[in-house]
Structure formats: C-alpha cells, structure tokens
Amino acid sequence: MPLLDLKKDYHVHSNYNDHSPQELSIENVTIRAEKINLNTLAFAEHVRRTSEWIPRYLEEIDRMVSSGTKITIISGFEAKILKDGTVDFPVEYEGHFLIASFHSKYNNKQDWFSALKSAITLPYVKVIGHLAPEESFDLTDDELLELSQLLKTNRKTVEINAKYQRPPMKWLRVFKDNKIDFHLGSDAHNLSEVGNFNSITNLIEYINS
Ligand SMILES: [Zn+2]
Ligand SMILES: [Zn+2]
Numbered sequence: 774m775p776l777l778d779l780k781k782d783y784h785v786h787s788n789y790n791d792h793s794p795q796e797l798s799i800e801n802v803t804i805r806a807e808k809i810n811l812n813t814l815a816f817a818e819h820v821r822r823t824s825e826w827i828p829r830y831l832e833e834i835d836r837m838v839s840s841g842t843k844i845t846i847i848s849g850f851e852a853k854i855l856k857d858g859t860v861d862f863p864v865e866y867e868g869h870f871l872i873a874s875f876h877s878k879y880n881n882k883q884d885w886f887s888a889l890k891s892a893i894t895l896p897y898v899k900v901i902g903h904l905a906p907e908e909s910f911d912l913t914d915d916e917l918l919e920l921s922q923l924l925k926t927n928r929k930t931v932e933i934n935a936k937y938q939r940p941p942m943k944w945l946r947v948f949k950d951n952k953i954d955f956h957l958g959s960d961a962h963n964l965s966e967v968g969n970f971n972s973i974t975n976l977i978e979y980i981n982s
Contacts, residue, residue: 817870902958
C-alpha cells in the first residue's frame with residue numbers, strides 16, 4: 774500500500790467559494806504550495822449543480838498549469854452527498870477530480886449510511902472526503918467491514934482530512950486492514966493551511982507505520 778505523501782495536498786479551496794478570503798486565489802495558493810515544497814496540489818472547490826463560475830475556475834487553473842510551475846496541479850471539486858444518494862455535482866464535468874463529502878446533518882443513521890453507500894458506487898466520484906459518523910451514531914464492526922469492501926470494490930480513495938481530523942482511528946484500522954487507498958487533504962480555507970497536516974500527525978503515523 775502506498776504511504777501517505779506529505780508533499781501532496783488533495784483538498785484545497787480557493788476564492789471561488791463565497792466564504793474564503795480573497796487572498797486565496799489560484800495563483801496565491803500555488804505560490805504558497807511552491808514555497809512549502811509541495812509537488813501535487815488539487816483544487817477541490819465547493820460545487821453545486823447550479824454553480825455558474827465553473828468555466829472561469831477551470832480556465833484559471835489551466836492558465837496556472839501552463840505557467841511553468843513545477844507543481845502538478847489538479848482541477849477538481851468537492852460536492853455534497855445528498856439524501857437520495859446522489860451528489861450535488863453537475864455531471865457534465867465528470868472526469869475532473871471529485872471529492873464527495875457530507876455537509877449536512879442526517880440525524881438518522883440508516884439514511885446517512887445508505888446515502889454514503891450509494892455515493893461510493895457513483896463512477897465519477899473519486900474520493901470520499903472527511904468521512905465520519907455524526908455524534909449520535911457509530912458504525913458496528915460489520916457495517917465498517919461492509920463499507921470497507923464497498924470502497925475497495927469501487928476503488929475509492931478515503932481522504933485523511935486535516936481540518937476535521939477524519940476519519941476516526943477505529944475506522945482507519947478497518948480500512949487499513951482492507952488495503953483501502955488513502956491520501957491527504959488539508960481542506961485549506963486560507964493560505965497558511967495549504968499543505969499543513971500538523972493536526973493529523975497521529976493518523977498519518979498510524980497509516981504509514
Ligand atoms: Zn467538506
Ligand atoms: Zn472542503
């Protein structure tokens with residue numbers, strides 16, 4: 774199983790969303806990534822089916838890619854998993870790197886678990902972001918095993934997320950035993966968070982041990 778590479782950040786936001794600072798431009802994020810010696814950077818901007826900024830965003834990333842930067846830049850999105858098990862993503866952009874994440878509370882464990890399982894089977898979803906149960910429920914060993922096997926069969930990557938410090942260690946043990954692919958995501962919403970994985974040193978050490 775490949776080890777987690779701290780020079781690759783697969784989850785960075787930009788100022789194309791409505792809640793990040795203006796300084797978080799595609800260019801500034803790339804400059805920051807160069808400065809701290811990252812070699813891979815994936816922009817994963819919050820997207821909805823109705824988002825209108827996507828062509829501008831992709832063009833700006835393309836310009837950055839062809840600017841001569843040594844960093845491998847990946848253009849991608851983060852989309853919300855919906856209760857019907859689809860993701861809030863405009864499918865005409867399939868082929869771009871896509872993280873599917875939970876961004877709203879379900880309260881009902883079975884609703885949440887079936888939405889998750891359905892999202893994992895979607896071919897255009899590449900990664901499951903900051904995977905975690907809500908406080909009011911947890912998965913049984915059997916459910917974790919089922920989840921693990923589904924991730925494996927559908928060849929999804931599980932993100933190790935620095936912002937939320939997810940997934941929980943108990944889940945990682947099962948995922949690691951089942952040889953799930955992992956990668957790192959800072960989920961940076963400002964420049965100083967780009968490539969910063971200090972909050973999840975314990976999770977990284979566990980996976981890389
Ligand atoms: Zn998220
Ligand atoms: Zn995010």
